[in-house]
Amino acid sequence: MAFSPENRGRARTIVARYPQSRSAILPLAHLAQDQDGWLSDEAMQEIAELTGVTAAQVQGTCSFYTMFKRDPVGKYLVSVCTNVTCLVLGGPELLEEMRHRYDADPDVTVEEVECLAACDGAPCMQVNYDYHELLTPDAAAEVVDEYKSGKRRARTVSGTAVVGGGRA
Amino acid sequence: MPITETRIVTKRLRDRPDDSWTIEGALASGAYDVLRTALTMTPEAIQDEQVKASGLRGRGGAGFATATKWSFLPKDSFPRYLVINADEGEPSTFKDHMLIERDPHQLLEGIAIASFAVQCNLAFVYLRGEFALGYDRLTAAIDEARNRGFLGNNILGSGFDLDIIVHRGAGAYICGEETALLESLEGQRGMPRIRPPFPAVAGLYAKPTVVNNVETVSTLPHILRMGGEEYGKLGVNKSTGTRIFSLSGLVNRPGNYEVELGVTFRQLIDDLGGGVRNGGKVKFMIPGGASSQWLTGSDEHLDCPLDMDAVGQFGVMLGSGAVMVYDDTVDPVLVAWRLAKFFAHESCGKCTPCREGTGWIEKVLYRMSHGLGRADDLDMLLDVGDNISPGLNAPFSQTTICPLGPSAVSAVVSLNKYFRDEILARVATATEVSA
Numbered sequence: 001m002a003f004s005p006e007n008r009g010r011a012r013t014i015v016a017r018y019p020q021s022r023s024a025i026l027p028l029a030h031l032a033q034d035q036d037g038w039l040s041d042e043a044m045q046e047i048a049e050l051t052g053v054t055a056a057q058v059q060g061t062c063s064f065y066t067m068f069k070r071d072p073v074g075k076y077l078v079s080v081c082t083n084v085t086c087l088v089l090g091g092p093e094l095l096e097e098m099r100h101r102y103d104a105d106p107d108v109t110v111e112e113v114e115c116l117a118a119c120d121g122a123p124c125m126q127v128n129y130d131y132h133e134l135l136t137p138d139a140a141a142e143v144v145d146e147y148k149s150g151k152r153r154a155r156t157v158s159g160t161a162v163v164g165g166g167r168a
Numbered sequence: 169m170p171i172t173e174t175r176i177v178t179k180r181l182r183d184r185p186d187d188s189w190t191i192e193g194a195l196a197s198g199a200y201d202v203l204r205t206a207l208t209m210t211p212e213a214i215q216d217e218q219v220k221a222s223g224l225r226g227r228g229g230a231g232f233a234t235a236t237k238w239s240f241l242p243k244d245s246f247p248r249y250l251v252i253n254a255d256e257g258e259p260s261t262f263k264d265h266m267l268i269e270r271d272p273h274q275l276l277e278g279i280a281i282a283s284f285a286v287q288c289n290l291a292f293v294y295l296r297g298e299f300a301l302g303y304d305r306l307t308a309a310i311d312e313a314r315n316r317g318f319l320g321n322n323i324l325g326s327g328f329d330l331d332i333i334v335h336r337g338a339g340a341y342i343c344g345e346e347t348a349l350l351e352s353l354e355g356q357r358g359m360p361r362i363r364p365p366f367p368a369v370a371g372l373y374a375k376p377t378v379v380n381n382v383e384t385v386s387t388l389p390h391i392l393r394m395g396g397e398e399y400g401k402l403g404v405n406k407s408t409g410t411r412i413f414s415l416s417g418l419v420n421r422p423g424n425y426e427v428e429l430g431v432t433f434r435q436l437i438d439d440l441g442g443g444v445r446n447g448g449k450v451k452f453m454i455p456g457g458a459s460s461q462w463l464t465g466s467d468e469h470l471d472c473p474l475d476m477d478a479v480g481q482f483g484v485m486l487g488s489g490a491v492m493v494y495d496d497t498v499d500p501v502l503v504a505w506r507l508a509k510f511f512a513h514e515s516c517g518k519c520t521p522c523r524e525g526t527g528w529i530e531k532v533l534y535r536m537s538h539g540l541g542r543a544d545d546l547d548m549l550l551d552v553g554d555n556i557s558p559g560l561n562a563p564f565s566q567t568t569i570c571p572l573g574p575s576a577v578s579a580v581v582s583l584n585k586y587f588r589d590e591i592l593a594r595v596a597t598a599t600e601v602s603a
Contacts, residue, residue, distance in 0.1 A: 017333055019247075019290070019373055022355035026338050030297075051355065064357035064516075065338035067297045079298075083259045084458065085416040087506050088498050114341060114510055115259040115458075116298060119416035119492075120423045129300035159300035159336075 001036050002046055011050050021051045025061050029068050033158035038069045066113075067158065074109040076147050077157045078102070078140075080125040083115035090136070091123040097137035098125075098144075108144060127152075129159030170439035171431050174402070174410050176390045177383060178426045181270035189305050191312035194273035200318050202389040206281045207326035214285040215239070219388070221396030223408035227263075228253055228344075228381030229457065229487045231476045238286050240368035241376045248376040250283050250291040252385055253349060257296060257341040258457035259510060261488040263412040263424050264382040268295070268302040271386065272309035276332070278385035280319065281392060283330050286378055290331050294349050297337040306334055341514040345570045346379040348516065359518045360570035383412060383489075404430030407476040411486070415441045417493035418448065427474070433463070434470040437493055448495035452586065455479065456487025458507050459575030461562055462500075462582035483562035483581075500587050501541075504579040505533035511576035521556040522573030528552050529576060541595045546584055553577035 003011055011031060015024040025047060032043035039062060041055075048055040062068045069077075078098055082091040095112050102108035118124045121133025125140060132143050146152045155161055180188045180197045187193030194200075206214060220235035241248060252275070256264040267275060275293075283291050295303055310332055313319045321329045335353055337343050343352045347361035350372050371377020387409065391399045400408045407429035413436055416422045420442030427436065437443065437450065444450055450465030461483045463469040472479055476486050494503065512526040529552055536545050550560065557564045557574040560581050564574040583591065 020354065023335070023353060025355035026352065027336065029338065030336060053355075061355055061357055062338075065297075065340050067337075067339035082506070083510060084454070084503050084506050085260050085422075085492060087503065088418060088494065113298075113339075114513065115257065115261075117256050117262040117265040117296070119260045119262050119414065119490075122416065122422075126298065126300075129298055131301070155300055159298065159303070161300070161304055 001040055001042055003032070003043070004035065007031055007035050011047075015050055022053055024051050025053070025058055026065070029058075029062050029065075030158040030160065033069065034156040034160045037075065037157050038072045069157065073157060074105070074107045075157070076108045076144060076154060077128055078108060078110045078125060078144060079113040079116070079127075079129075080110065080140075081114070081116045081118075081123065082112055085115070085119040086123040089122040094123045094125065094135055094137055094140055098140060101137075101141055102144070107148060128155040128157055130155060171427065171435045173426050173440065174428045175426050176410050177267070177274070177386050178412060178424065180274060181266065188270050189272055189309065191273065191309070191316065194271070199273045200277050200313075200316075202392045203277050203280050203318060204324055206284060206392055207324055207328060211285045211287055214281065214392070218392050218396035219285065222391045222399040223403075223406065224384065224387060224391060224399075225407070225476060226381055227383035227387070227411060227489065229258065229459070229485075231486065234380065234384055237368065237380070238378055240366065241286060241378065242369060245376050246287070247290065248286065248288045249372045249378070250279065250286060250288045251346075251349065251353065251372060251377055251379045252279060252291065252293040252382060253344060253346060253379050254293050254295040254299070254302075254382045255337050255344040255349060256299075256382070256488075257344050258459065258488040258490060259507070260414060260416045260454070260490040260492045261457050262414045262416075263489055265296075265299060265302065266424055267382050267386050267412075268299060269305050272302075272306045273313065274386050274389060275306070275382060276309055276313050276319065278388040279332060280323065280330055281388045282378070282380060282385055284328055288378075289329050290333070292353060292372070293332060293334045294343065294353055295334055295336050297339050303334060303336060310334070340516075341510075342516045342570070342572060345572065348570065349379065350377065357516070359516045362569055402428050404428075404473060404475050405477060407474075407486075411474070411489050413474070414488075414490045415493070416490070417453075418445045418495045418498070419443065419493050420445055430473050430475055432471050432473050433491065436474065436491060437470070441493070444493065444495050446495075448497070450493055451496040451498065452494050452500055452582075454492040454503075455490070456485040457490040458510060459571065459578060460484045460487050461578045462586065464586050480562070483585075485562075499537060500583060501533065501537040501591060504583050505530065505537040507579045508533045508576060511572065515572060515576075519568040519570075519573060521567045522576070525552050525556045525573060526576045529580060533580075536591070536595075539598055541591070541598065543592065543595050545595070546588060546591055549580045550584060553580045
């Protein structure tokens with residue numbers, strides 16, 4: 001979707017900070033995901049206009065990065081690490097269990113990710129980029145359910161803190 | 169005597185677990201005092217009498233001398249940029265994550281000192297996209313520092329100006345490679361550049377650029393506080409000072425430990441990490457992150473000092489400071505497969521040997537680690553590896569632009585070096601059973 005007037009203002013401020021406007025592609029893609037929950041073609045078109053490149057160039061850049069979701073995802077993005085420390089401390093089992101539990105839940109997207117740099121807390125996961133460590137499958141599911149019930153406040157699916165009713 | 173930590177870069181965050189990241193907590197423990205002094209010195213004095221004298225080498229992976237890196241900047245060529253590599257993604261490395269979240273002001277003070285020393289007025293922090301709390305803390309710290317005159321225009325009345333932009337990545341390990349990082353910062357796919365030109369000559373926006381790691385820069389305030397020569401007395405040989413080692417895997421107390429360089433793997437694992445779980449023994453360990461070759465639990469390896477050069481005798485590196493420990497409950501082929509899967513996923517696709525080779529290594533290691541290995545699989549892996557890193561030596565040669573491809577070969581070489589008989593015996597048994 002197109003940026004809201006407020007986010008369009010934010011976008012212009014971001015572009016103006018960089019010596020070259022093209023550098024703002026990644027931050028603007030994060031901003032679009034903060035707003036929409038994913039990165040749509042319309043958003044990439046608008047990012048192109050704001051940064052002075054073509055929409056194809058924006059897509060070319062954004063398709064390289066795993067954090068940019070070019071299809072809608074659930075409100076809660078559960079990222080489970082299975083890299084080599086989590087591998088031997090229950091990461092793959094945690095991933096399997098989370099996938100199974102939330103398979104039919106449209107609000108939750110479970111993904112396998114590479115090392116999250118929290119290996120002293122293995123197995124670990126992030127929910128919208130907030131860390132949760134030393135998990136069992138039950139403990140992890142409890143965390144996700146607390147986000148769903150509103151007991152925990154989630155960041156946006158791009159990891160931006162949410163304060164009050166909106167983006168921080 | 170068991171060793172203990174030497175807390176320099178981790179001192180504030182360990183001493184003040186409740187407020188180390190706030191401006192109040194940081195100022196109460198001396199933050200920005202050194203910056204005030206630094207701004208009265210000349211940039212040359214900081215470079216030569218402090219940083220060069222300290223022997224500081226990069227803490228990101230390559231271990232290149234920091235002052236030498238700075239000295240490559242062409243004189244009288246402006247603007248120039250300082251870019252902090254905060255894209256920590258090397259598997260099982262988690263020190264920069266901690267430094268950013270828990271001591272952002274130390275990093276900012278280091279950035280200000282480095283920027284003044286290399287005469288740059290705009291610095292960037294390329295921050296791993298997944299570090300959401302780190303982003304909050306770092307940007308809040310920048311605002312606080314600017315409000316107090318430690319950043320911005322005319323810092324502390326010195327006439328020196330500095331702005332810092334925190335730029336979030338978006339999930340790509342390769343952007344930890346400095347030229348890929350610069351590409352990404354310019355809004356491109358994170359694909360490494362051919363060198364030369366080196367970033368010092370033509371880096372960000374084709375301007376002279378220094379790329380330094382978070383821990384490296386966080387060390388600068390302490391070097392100036394202690395004096396470069398004094399700092400250089402810590403450590404061993406050409407590995408001066410302290411480093412933070414991220415100890416993980418099957419040890420009793422995994423965590424980040426800051427030690428004087430020169431202590432041994434055994435001391436790190438036993439004295440600080442509490443030894444292997446369940447009273448077990450080290451079967452193998454991966455030092456330096458996923459890109460390094462491996463070590464075993466032999467006395468020779470365990471007693472090797474954490475010295476960036478001495479570890480080279482075993483073909484390994486200290487790299488990013490990770491040390492992963494595995495006991496005999498772990499199948500080394502499974503670990504090698506997971507590393508291969510990582511490299512195959514993170515290969516940017518620019519160079520054919522890496523793009524194709526990492527995928528094949530992953531496929532072959534998958535079948536080997538899932539009971540479907542064939543007698544000649546290991547040799548085939550070595551052949552594929554040789555296409556990426558001819559000779560399979562350490563330090564490696566490469567047919568690729570960046571070290572990611574050769575890094576993917578390290579595990580294969582290590583399997584062959586230490587576990588060849590075990591692997592061949594396993595294949596033979598499996599063949600017998602299926603026959």
